[in-house]
Amino acid sequence: MAEDKRTEIPIEDGSAETEEQKQDMNEESAEAKPETGAETGAEKDEETKESEKDDAAKQEAEKKEAEKKEAERQESERYLRLLADFQNFRARTEKEKADIRSYANEKVISELLPVIDNFERALATNTEDFEGYAKGMELIFGQIMTVIEHAGVKEISAEGEMFDPTKHNAVMTENVEELEDGMISRVLQKGYTLNGRVVRPSMVAVVKK
Secondary structure, three states: OOOOOOOOOOOHHHHHOOOOOHHHHHHHHHHHHHHHHHHHHHHHHHHHHHHHHHHHHHHHHHHHHHHHHHHHHHOOOOOOOOOHHHHHHHHHHHHHHHHHHOOOOOOHHHHHHHHHHHHHHHHHOOOOOOOHHHHHHHHHHHHHHHHHHHHOEEEOOOOOOOOOOOOEEEEEOOOOOOOOOOOOEEEOOOOOOOOOEEEEOOEEEEEEO
């Protein structure tokens, strides 16, 4: 019987090679990992910087907005104070004007009261001394004229002067030989000015030839 000879063919162990490949890959991966970590850290730093810039810009914008609102508030308060001051000034001025209107004649009235007293005493007097009575009336009239002169009232001069339509009111004409044409011959009613302003023109007769 023939002897069975078998040739053994060596089979390469693929498992060993695979393990070596895995080891090489792990080493490559291990070498690559530090680079990935460095890149990730740089990216995080960059992101942090960008975030800090954004926060700073946001804070600056908020600060400017707050400053703007504060300036507007101060301006509004200043306007309200000025408005209040103006309203107080206007109210005070109106009150002063009202007081002036109410008491403007106080001094004149206080000076006229003694004149009124003299008139009352004269009217209450029962006398036949007409000359003395007339003299008393003249004194009272003089008192009245003194009071109104102190108040700024003056009599308008007219008789013997040229007619002035701003001060005189001609109600009639007449021919007077001694006077020139346009001159005032008679005063029918006296006129007066108050502090230079005509309050009543003189009623006069004017010469016309």
